[in-house]
Amino acid sequence: xxxxxxxxxxxxxxxxxxxxxxxxxxxxxxxxxxxxxxxxxxxxxxxxxxxxxxxxxxxxxxxxxxxxxxxxxxxxxxxxxxxxxxxxxxxxxxxxxxxxxxxxxxxxxxxxxxxxxxxxxxxxxxxxxxxxxxxxxxxxxxxxxxxxxxxxxxxxxxxxxxxxxxxxxxxxxxxxxxxxxxxxxxxxxxxxxxxxxxxxxxxxxxxxxxxxxxxxxxxxxxxxxxxxxxxxxxxxxxxxxxxxxxxxxx
Numbered sequence: 568x569x570x571x572x573x574x575x576x577x578x579x580x581x582x583x584x585x586x587x588x589x590x591x592x593x594x595x596x597x598x599x600x601x602x603x604x605x606x607x608x609x610x611x612x613x614x615x616x617x618x619x620x621x622x623x624x625x626x627x628x629x630x631x632x633x634x635x636x637x638x639x640x641x642x643x644x645x646x647x648x649x650x651x652x653x654x655x656x657x658x659x660x661x662x663x664x665x666x667x668x669x670x671x672x673x674x675x676x677x678x679x680x681x682x683x684x685x686x687x688x689x690x691x692x693x694x695x696x697x698x699x700x701x702x703x704x705x706x707x708x709x710x711x712x713x714x715x716x717x718x719x720x721x722x723x724x725x726x727x728x729x730x731x732x733x734x735x736x737x738x739x740x741x742x743x744x745x746x747x748x749x750x751x752x753x754x755x756x757x758x759x760x761x762x763x764x765x766x767x768x769x770x771x772x773x774x775x776x777x778x779x780x781x782x783x784x785x786x787x788x789x790x791x792x793x794x795x796x797x798x799x800x801x802x803x804x805x806x807x808x809x810x811x812x813x814x815x816x817x
Contacts, residue, residue: 596633
């Protein structure tokens with residue numbers, strides 16, 4: 568038998584989930600008023616729920632203008648992929664050693680990418696991303712390879728209004744869509760200083776029973792561009808070896 572208290576608790580959970588979902592594709596955050604309008608709740612109710620979720624670090628309040636998803640969600644997302652990350656580690660170490668660059672494993676989170684694991688290059692001049700960092704999907708090689716696994720219509724829906732330029736080289740949505748057929752055909756995607764000036768990348772798609780991941784090599788842009796063929800060769804082989812290992816164990 569469901570009591571009034573049970574129904575009240577279920578309602579609170581449902582409303583909290585609605586807040587989290589409406590922020591999923593809003594990396595810049597939303598105001599309390601905007602959240603209240605989207606989920607059709609009084610602003611005072613949203614305020615109470617946001618305060619409670621922020622205490623648990625499920626949300627982050629950035630002044631008066633922005634409520635964003637919080638660091639606890641990032642940690643939970645990382646832990647949910649721990650098996651793949653651990654399995655990928657030795658393969659990524661080989662990839663980094665063979666290419667001389669940093670190897671990273673990425674997973675999509677809305678319009679962003681969650682960096683699950685990285686093996687940093689031994690070169691003195693290198694790119695060293697922090698574990699748990701979010702990257703923008705539309706401006707990175709890992710994001711492009713994951714977008715290429717979707718239909719063009721799905722990409723348009725996902726990225727509508729979300730392709731702001733991060734550098735002078737960032738592609739707009741039309742340019743990105745024009746690249747996707749070649750990415751699908753070749754199986755590789757490239758970042759040519761589109762996310763951070765001076766940084767380049769090459770990515771390939773890792774398909775697993777737990778979903779799609781991007782296996783990516785990143786480094787100084789001039790060095791990545793110079794060695795594209797060699798990076799693709801090693802990346803494709805390591806991807807296949809890792810895929811075989813994952814499918815044999817999961």
